[in-house]
Amino acid sequence: MDKSAKDQLVNDIENRLDDFFGDEDDPEPTAEVRPSMEKLKSAVLSIDWEITDACLNDLKSEVESLLPYYEKEPVTHALLRMLRALGGYIRKRKAQAHQDAIKRVMSVFASLESLVNNPQMDESRRRQLVSKEIIAFKKLKEQVEQRRVAASAADGAATGEKASLDVHAILEHRQFQDAVNAVEARLSSQVAALKAELASLQEEIKTLKH
């Protein structure tokens, strides 16, 4: 059905309904309420002040509550997903998180806020904003990976040194080795998650460019 036919049909239906039901007030449906960014902003600012489980949980839940509203806006959605990934990383590493991770959260939120508050912003400027964030995100990911490799090497060296001193002592401290392995596995999974997030964002950027 073309638009004019549809408009005509809607008009006819409304006239009939008005006649049938009388002159009762016929308000428009409540205007679509976009969720406020204020709660997310408060969660982001809390993290800047103090990294606690409560703040990070707030960030996660606020981002997740906003995601469905922006499903059809890929640029905004990408930034929200980036925030979620960064929040997840900080949540796992807390004080050991990369020093730039919080800075990234702030920057991504600033871009997000700018996008949401300026619906008239032209598409090229929107893409530019998200591209800038993706490049910085990628850089952070590389740095996290480098740190992971360095940490693994340091652990290896420490283990080697200890081994040369007393192999039996290490064998007796199997729990320590298990803990090191667990930490390594966790780091690997975080890097893998960041890689996956990045790949997905890059894919989205490609789509946007086309």
Place this chain on the structure above:
Amino acid sequence: MAVVNIRKKEVQIKIVYVGPGRGGKTTNLEYLFSKIRHRIESDMVSIKTQGDRTLFFDFLPFELGQIQGYQIKTQLYTVPGQVKYNATRKLVLKGVDGVVFVADSMVAMREKNIVALKNLEENLAFYDIDLYDRFPIILQYNKRDLAENGIDILDVDTLQQDLNARLQAPFYEASAVNGVNVIATAKKAISTTIVSIQEHLG
């Protein structure tokens, strides 16, 4: 699916009010009936339990009149909201053309609203209807008046997030017991349903 009789130029549409138990579905229909009873020939049929709750369904049929040469016959139903009456709900939803989801705004009912919407999705899927694929549905956030009596109610943002984030359907804040937005909800449901039927028929 709507019954369309091309020869007689008649279209029969079925709209079902669903939602959690004691949410105000029957009150919606009773208010509508009180407003239109003087101009319709039919009566409203309600089958209730002793506790005044809907056991089977409420049924309010009426002829809306002609739209673009077609006589529109409308049937409004409610279903019992209580979880245990799912077989009845499923049965009443057979052949449904549009839905009004009556959510209860009370904080204590938050979970039940979500469960009821999920149940609607499952029951529609039984008839190969995808609730999230342009199915005509209107949301009504009922009992907004309770806030005036000091009862905790959910804010609209929360209701939207719980129930309408994916649907993105038109919604009304209402007080069925006072008739606030009851007719507006019904009008929107009828209009959305007729347009959807027309689009399906091509």
